[in-house]
Amino acid sequence: MKNVRFERIPENSDEPPMFSARGKYRRRYREQFEKLKVHPGETEIPLDNLAERVDDANVSLNSAQKRAIREYSADSDRDMVDLSDFESMLTSKRAQPSRMKRIMYDIADPVISESQKVEVRSYIDSYNCFPPPIFILLVTIIEISIFFYYYETDGRGSIWTDCAGCFVHHNHSDPGVLIFVPKLRAEAWRFCSYMLLHSGLNHLIGNMVVQLLVGIPLEVVHKAWRIAPLYILAVVTGSLLQYAVDPNALLVGASAGVYALIMAHVSNVILNWHEMPFRWVRVAVLSTFILFDVCGALYRRFVISQCESISILAHVAGAITGLLFGYFSLYNVVELKWEKIVKWVALGLYTAFLVLTVTMAVVRVPHSKALWEDSSC
Structure with a gap:
């Protein structure tokens, strides 16, 4: 006999969970569990009697969930099942008949806490994959394709450092159609389209790897209609802030969107700190990426005096x-x-920040003096 243990989902007895329709899935499981009770005061159900009660009470479960209950009854050394155990059974991978949905479980689990699994997995169960979670994947494919298109048609120098597509025939007086250039701020699409260009394969690979590893799990959980605005707003705000502070700088790369994905995950880890699996590993990996970026910039500027x-x-x-x-x-x-x-x-804070950057971008004119200026650059 296998020693199978249920995945305990922490309960919040004082506050109802909220997922879209205010925790509709957990409420449904609670209602189903109530139907299985023999008497009102019962808080646990004998595991060897659970499958029989499900059939007798005519609880609305799919065939995979009923099979999972029977398998747990045969494999587990537990005697009793409470509501948390019941929820875990119905949202386990073995209770999901679709291979694709089980894969989505594996993708989503790294960015959610234990207490979120019941609702998130239930939402994935009911999600018909239309529209499919393809925003991050599609954006990544477009960014990679544009880089290699420009490099193959007009590439010069090393592929690792060539800013393909940034300038027409690499003539710095003729900017490409996608790069953000202060003097062309009237072409408003440039505040966003600069994310499609990268200054070399090194730049591209770094952004795309992090974007896929963090972005796809976030999109599976939160869906494209929440991830897409977050990503695009970060890109636009990035160019607005850069222009507001230094109206002389040109911009390329999707780093602003990538940082938004990273910090969205960081905030989720912090909020669910005690429940989040591998929390120290997550913090270490994300912190290393951020510190490497920031410390590298500080080193280049103040140690080797590189602009x-x-x-x-x-x-x-x-x-x-x-x-x-x-x-x-x-x-x-x-x-x-x-x-x-x-x-x-x-x-409120983000709205204030966005309004401030927009206002400064409107007031500032191209080639104005930067808010801080380095005479050596």
């Missing part, structure tokens, strides 16, 4: 977007009262 070509301000704007707008817009499955207040405070 910085990377827009740290765009990264900062992306991080702010991920933390503030991400906290407001992304699903918080188990939402407490104080978190609702923080959510609206976060939206």
Whole structure:
């Protein structure tokens, strides 16, 4: 006999969980569990009697969930099942008949906490994959394709450092159609389209790897209609902040959007710290990426006196977007009262930040003096 243990999902007895329709899945499981009770005061059900009660009570479960209950009854050394155990059974991978949905479980699990699994997995079960979670994948394919298209048609120098597509025939007086250039700010699409260009394969690979590893799991959980605005807003805010501070800088790369994805995940890890598996590993990996980026910029500027070509301000704007707008817009499955207040405070702070950057971008004119100026550059 196998020793099977149920995946315990922490309960919040004082506050109802909220996932889209205020925890509709957990409420449904609670209602189903109530139907299985023999008497009102019963809080646990004998495991060897659970499958029989499901059949007798005519509880609405699919065939895979009923089979999972029978398998747990045969394999587990537990005697009793409570509501948390019942929820875990119905949202386990063995209770999901679709291979694709089981794969989506594996993709989503790394970015959610234990208390979120019931609602997130249930949402995935009911999700018909239309539209499919393809925003991050599609954006990545477009960014890679544009880089190689421009490099193959007009590439010069090393592929690792060539800013393919940034300038027409590499003539720095003729900017390409996608790069953000201050003097062409009237072409408003440039505030966003610069994310499609990268200054070499090194730049591209770094952004795309992180974008896929963090972005796809977030999109599976939160869906494209929440991830897409977060990503695009971060890119736009990145160019706005850079232009507001230094109206002489040109911009390329998707780093602002990537930072928004990273910081959105960081905020989720912090909020669910005690429940998040491998929390120290997550913090270490994400912190290493951020520290490498920031410390590299500081080293290049102050140790070897190299004028910085990377827009740290765009990264900062992306991080702010991920933390503030991400906290407001992304699903918080188990939402407490104080978190609702923080959510609206976060939206207010981000709105103020966005209005400030837009106002400064309107007031500032191209080639104005930077708010801080380095005479050596």
